[in-house]
Amino acid sequence: MVLSLKTKFLTIVGLLFFVLLLVDCSNDKQAADQAKNDSTASCKKPMNPNGDSELALLMRDMMHSSENMKAMIREGKLPDTFPEAFMKIHTAKPTDSDTKKASFDAFADNYLNNLHALYNSPKDKHELTQNYNAVVNACVSCHTEHCPGPLKAINKLRITE
Numbered sequence: 001m002v003l004s005l006k007t008k009f010l011t012i013v014g015l016l017f018f019v020l021l022l023v024d025c026s027n028d029k030q031a032a033d034q035a036k037n038d039s040t041a042s043c044k045k046p047m048n049p050n051g052d053s054e055l056a057l058l059m060r061d062m063m064h065s066s067e068n069m070k071a072m073i074r075e076g077k078l079p080d081t082f083p084e085a086f087m088k089i090h091t092a093k094p095t096d097s098d099t100k101k102a103s104f105d106a107f108a109d110n111y112l113n114n115l116h117a118l119y120n121s122p123k124d125k126h127e128l129t130q131n132y133n134a135v136v137n138a139c140v141s142c143h144t145e146h147c148p149g150p151l152k153a154i155n156k157l158r159i160t161e
């Protein structure tokens, strides 16, 4: 009897979990669809007469900085100062003003948190590499939904140990 109660309880917990999972997935899907609409818009080549957007220029800096960092981390080193300029990711104007709807800010925070973790990481080559790759993954997460164009180049930033 005790056993069957326990079994019932576990079944109910299992079912609840399953339902939660379903709800969660459908939310994700909506967000992904929304972001997909955003992404095709945000990744168009700049059409504004003023040239590249503030965000595109910032991203180019982030790309170069990551390339330099990759070389340093392979030698177990890290740049001395945190790149404060990258905090502007939240406010920098994108090519298309629709870009920053949906999940943009959450992805941006995820990126900045991982970057902070890297700068606070123990200066050990293995730890640095792990934390650096986590930053690259944060670039990839945002780009998968918001701007798939540069993904190939971003994936090359990863260090394989």
Ligand code: HEC
Binding pocket: 042, 043, 044, 053, 054, 055, 056, 057, 059, 060, 062, 063, 066, 093, 094, 095, 096, 099, 104, 105, 107, 108, 109, 111, 135, 136, 138, 139, 140, 142, 143, 146, 147, 150, 153, 154
């Ligand atoms: C929060 C989302 C987000 C994160 C995180 C992010 N990007 Fe971007 N990235 C974008 C968006 C959106 C654009 C398109 C900008 C525009 O067109 O105005 C872009 C554009 C770019 C471009 C193209 C710039 C150009 O010349 O037009 C490169 C390269 C790039 N990102 C690299 C990176 C790298 C490397 C990282 C991580 C270090 C990163 N991105 C992190 C959203 C993100």
